Amino acid sequence: MSGESATRTAPRSTGAVKGPVGSRTGQRLSGLAVALGLALFLGGFGWGALIYRPYTxxxxxxxxxxxxxxxxxxxxxxxxxxxxxxxxxxxxxxxxxxxxxxxxxxxxxxxxxxxxxxxxxxxxxxxxxxxxxxxxxxxxxxxxxxxxxxxxxxxxxxxxxxxxxxxxxxxxxxxxxxxxxxxxxxxxxxxxxxxxxxxxxxxxxxxxxxxxPGPLGTIGLMIAVGAVLVLGGGAYGPVAKRLGGRGRARTEPAGVR
CATH class of the missing domain: 2.10.109.10 (Umud Fragment, subunit A)
Known part of the structure; x- marks a missing residue:
C-alpha cells in the first residue's frame, strides 16, 4: 500500500518446546538411583556400627x-x-x-x-x-x-x-x-x-x-557406591533443566523486520 511500510514477521512456533530426550525415563532412573544409593549408604553404616568398634x-x-x-x-x-x-x-x-x-x-x-x-x-x-x-x-x-x-x-x-x-x-x-x-x-x-x-x-x-578378612572392605564399597548413586541421581534434575534451557535458547526463532 502507498505510504505504508509493510512489516514481515517470521512465523512463531506454536508447538510446546520439548525437554531432553527421555527426560521422563531419566527422572524415574534418577529417583531409583537415589533410593538405591540411600539404601546402600545407610545400610553400610548400619552394618559397620553393628560389628565394628572404634578405639584410640x-x-x-x-x-x-x-x-x-x-x-x-x-x-x-x-x-x-x-x-x-x-x-x-x-x-x-x-x-x-x-x-x-x-x-x-x-x-x-x-x-x-x-x-x-x-x-x-x-x-x-x-x-x-x-x-x-x-x-x-x-x-x-x-x-x-x-x-x-x-x-x-x-x-x-x-x-x-x-x-x-x-x-x-x-x-x-x-x-x-x-x-x-x-x-x-x-x-x-x-x-x-x-x-x-x-x-x-x-x-x-x-x-x-x-x-x-573382616567385611570392612565390603562395607566401605557399599558406602562409596551409595554416595555416588545419591549424588549422581540428585544431579540429574539440575543438569537436565540446564540442558533443556540451552535447547530452548537455540530453537527460539528471532523476529525479522
Whole structure:
C-alpha cells in the first residue's frame, strides 16, 4: 500500500518446546538411583556400627603398625576366633583397667620363646615379622620357652623394645598369658590417619590358618557406591533443566523486520 511500510514477521512456533530426550525415563532412573544409593549408604553404616568398634590407641607399643593416638576399627569377635598374628583388643585387669591392643603370637597349646637368630620362635619355627619396628625383636628382651595353656593367648607389641606385653608379665600366675574370653575385638584397619587395612601376618601361615578378612572392605564399597548413586541421581534434575534451557535458547526463532 502507498505510504505504508509493510512489516514481515517470521512465523512463531506454536508447538510446546520439548525437554531432553527421555527426560521422563531419566527422572524415574534418577529417583531409583537415589533410593538405591540411600539404601546402600545407610545400610553400610548400619552394618559397620553393628560389628565394628572404634578405639584410640594411646601408646606406641604397636608402632609402626599402629601409632600413638591412631584411631582403629576393630571387628567384634569371640576369643575362640582369634588366630596367630591377629592384632586384638582385650581387657585383663592384671594388665590394665582399660582395653589393651597387642598382637597374638601364640595360642593355647603352643610353645613360644625369643629370640633365636634375632627371631621369635613358635613351636620350633622362626617367625618372619615384617611388621616390626626397625631393628626387630630386642635382643635384651629374652623370653624363655613358655607353654601357652589351652584357652589362653600369648601377646606381644610390635615395638618389642618397650612394649609392656606378655613378656613383662612372665612372673604372673598365668606366665603372661591372657584368657581368650578377655578378647573384645580384632583390629582390621587404621582409619585415622587413613593407613587402611592391616597387612596379613603371613609369617604364621606354616603354623595354621590365618584369620579371614573382616567385611570392612565390603562395607566401605557399599558406602562409596551409595554416595555416588545419591549424588549422581540428585544431579540429574539440575543438569537436565540446564540442558533443556540451552535447547530452548537455540530453537527460539528471532523476529525479522
Amino acid at each position: 590407641v594411646p601408646t606406641g607399643s604397636m608402632t609402626p603398625t599402629i601409632g600413638v593416638g591412631d584411631r582403629v576399627l576393630a571387628e567384634r569377635v569371640d576369643g575362640d576366633e582369634v588366630r596367630r598374628g591377629d592384632v586384638v583388643v582385650f581387657k585383663d585387669t592384671t594388665w590394665a583397667n582399660a582395653p589393651v591392643v597387642k598382637r597374638v603370637v601364640a595360642v593355647g597349646g603352643d610353645t613360644v620363646s625369643c629370640c633365636t637368630d634375632g627371631k621369635l620362635t613358635v613351636n620350633g619355627k622362626q617367625i618372619d615379622e615384617p611388621y616390626l619396628a626397625p631393628g626387630g625383636p630386642a635382643e635384651d628382651k629374652k623370653i624363655p620357652t613358655v607353654e601357652v595353656p589351652k584357652g589362653r593367648l600369648f601377646l606381644l607389641g610390635d615395638e618389642r623394645h618397650s612394649s609392656l606385653d606378655s613378656s613383662a608379665h612372665l612372673t604372673d600366675a598365668a606366665s603372661g598369658t591372657v584368657a581368650v574370653k578377655a578378647v573384645q575385638a580384632r583390629v582390621d584397619a587404621v582409619v585415622w590417619p587413613m593407613n587402611g587395612m592391616l597387612k596379613r601376618p603371613t609369617g604364621f601361615e606354616e603354623l595354621g590358618a590365618l584369620s579371614s
